[in-house]
Amino acid sequence: MSSLISEVNATCLDLLLIEMVPLAIRVTKDLENENVITKEENFEETDLIGKLNIKDGATKELNIDDKHGRIDLLEDQDNLGNNDVIYRIESYGYNIGLRVGELLNYKLNNDEFANGLNRQNLKLNMDILNIMKFICRDIWKNLYGKQMDNLRTNHRGAFVLIDHNFKGISKMNSAKGEEITNEKIKTYLWFPCGIIRGILSSLGVDSSIQAEITQFPGVSFNIQTKMQT
């Protein structure tokens, strides 16, 4: 039963990620179209018919490549590489990270309290390396059912977290070959980047993060923190 529950939970995260990118693209496109229409409105306020035509055209254009259960929206690399889209996905992850970090922090403290363990209180012992270990071990275990495989640092605020089999993308595979697959996955990786940035932020660390596919499905997260060590 418990394995079934964790399967359902893991699937929820998978499905959330699958839906997030098309959603971000749709929202960005909608906003762009809205801008176009309001601009046109300003210029030709009297031309009602022209306005309606623009509206019609805009909605039709949206519907052509966005049908349920299909991936036509992802075929256009401009959609996936769009900065607005990336920013949106990253900030979804950031918001989730803020909350997840808080939840797990609380849960761990609570567990320790309940078990009467003699581990040092996380809150008191939170230097930057421990925070990274917290992400590698506890966060990743709770989100993806496995720990990070490797943690490297230059002791000057830069960290590299490596997951040789990142569960979030391990099932993604495009029919158009490995190169295209990796290219598309890059957009999806902004989500876990946002999560990590959110967690770090909730623990008081400012950072910028980039993810790279090393050897599919291996991913390395390059973290540059702005904290002095």
Next chain:
Amino acid sequence: MAIYSCWIFNRHCNCVYSREWEPKIPTAGSRLFSPFTNNSSTSTSTNSTTTSSSTVNQTASTSKNELGNGLTNVSNQNDKAKLLFGAIFSLRNIASKLYSPKNNHDPNDESINPNSISNYLTTFSTNNYRVHYFESASNWKIALISDPKCQDLQSALNFIYVQLFNDFVVKNALSQIDFDEGEYIDNPAFINGLDNYVTSLPAFTS
């Protein structure tokens, strides 16, 4: 014993995946490994099927056959796929017609959904072939064609649906789940995964 081919149909009745493996020891008659060749009991269009599929096989095997031995997503539109679907579809409906559930007052009620009746079609066989069949509640249909002595492959079909199909089609963000006509499951992870799984089955090699 051997497994000859695998077919997947979606709820729009299109064949979205077909895979035909080369038989290990080619024997007379199994060249086409179609369920309808040498089949005395089923179809009346046997002759037309064999001739048309043999020409398709020859032309297609040169064009799209890169993944291992045999054909991948080559026969989706030809008569073999259509006849297989038709045969399965009819048998499945006959099966549900034959069975009258005890709590149902009128066994001839046309409004009964065949899926809701617990008289599932799982397999049917002829002199030379056996078709193993699985259908999900969402109307995805998976069929494996093997030789008639092959053991029951329901667990294999279940594995294909639960593990391979769900992982590499449903949970794959880069694959559609609603297939138009002429679109096939063609991501390499699924194709290779299914190949590895089926060829590792004892029924495939023994």
